[in-house]
Amino acid sequence: MLLKKPLARRVHLTRSMYMKAVPPWCNNKIPCYQQIISRWINPEWRATYRAASERRALMGGPVHLQGNLNLHAYVQKKNRERGEGEEPLNTFTGLCLSRKSKKPEGGWVNPGAGLRIDAYSGKFKECNGPDSDPASQDIDVTVSLKSGQGKKRGRLYVGDGSIRKKDIPKLADLRATTLSSGPAIERRPEPGLHMMHQFHARLEEESRLRLEAQANALLQQEQAMKMQQALFQQQEFMVKQHAALQETFARFNANMHCSTLPDLPPIPPLPTFSFCPRSGEGSNNFVVGGSNLPKQAQ
Structure with a gap:
């Protein structure tokens, strides 16, 4: 299996x-x-x-998307794949590309990658001026050392493996040559602390959303109670109206049964008609009420 x-x-x-x-x-x-x-x-x-x-x-994603290639080999591969006219990658832009997420929403492959690149970019501008661009050159070993407290646990904070070990100065020598007014050597952010801060921020956000949901539920409940009360009042009014109509109809029926209408005069009898044709003639002479009609003069 x-x-x-x-x-x-x-x-x-x-x-x-x-x-x-x-x-x-x-x-x-x-x-x-x-x-x-x-x-x-x-x-x-x-x-x-x-x-x-x-x-x-706990990282929340992969370390990078380089596969089994080191940073230099990854940059060379991507430069071969790039078309003519496109600017070639350096080690810093290649590092950023290997940490970019392929998800539709974008972002970094893990939160720690964004922390490292942001720390390096901020320290680079602090060392070279606010208008400088860290993507304009390869990873600077001095900036990498200052942005992540040297080679803590034997690894650079940014670009480890892309710089030869003999080219990496010792942190003690770097401190000795760094002026107090110059860019300071930053403490390396602890991923655990960062995740803890993110966890607390997520808890606060969930608590805020829960309170908003509860407030909306209470508001909807109040609106439903008001609507139900209005329906009860309307129903009570309709019951009263129905009772009033029933009482009116009852009074009307009682009045109809108790009152007497005057007797109408008798209908007069209708006259009777009888036909009396003359002998030998086809006339239509008739007699009304048994009396003979006056005869015509001859």
């Missing part, structure tokens, strides 16, 4: 399992590989590995 890389990193094998998968670069060096396995299965090493993995997870 094949495991994905993030899951495979958390799997610890036994010595026999490791020996079943000897890497090609150790085919002829089995004793050396056994020494490596002894370190991998050591509980102390595993505890150190686990602690380092937890610290690494």
Whole structure:
């Protein structure tokens, strides 16, 4: 069964399992590989590995996007890929490019990368003037030393590996040649403190949003109560109106049943018509009410 890389990193094998998968670069060096396995299965090493993995997870992203290339090789590769007329990269612009996130929203690959580049840029302008551009030249070793308290833990704060070790002065010599009125040597920011500040800022932001949501909920609840009260008043008014109409109809019906209308006079009888045709004639003479009509003179 094949495991994905993030899951495979958390799997610890036994010595026999490791020996079943000897890497090609150790085919002829089995004793050396056994020494490596002894370190991998050591509980102390595993505890150190686990602690380092937890610290690494707090970075919030990868270290860089250079792959297995060092900074100089990465800059050379990117310069070969650039078209004609484009300005070639130097070590500082290459460093910035390798720390730029490929996400649509942009930004840096991790918060620490932005801190380092901002610290170097600020110290560069402090050393060379406010109008100077750090992207105009390669990484300055003196600026890198001053922006990150020298080679703390054996590494430069910015551009480590891009400058030869023999070209990096000692921090004591740099302090001896630095004037009190000149740019100071800054303390290296601790990622843990920065993450703690970010955590507190995030908590404050969440607290502010929660309070705003609660205030909006209370406002909506008050508006709903007012609307419900208005509906109750309207319903009460409609009930009263309905009761008044019912009372009016009841009175009207009572008045209709109690009152007597005057008797109407009898309808007069209609006259009766009878036809009396003459003999031998086809006349239409008729008699009304049994009386004969006057005869016509001959």
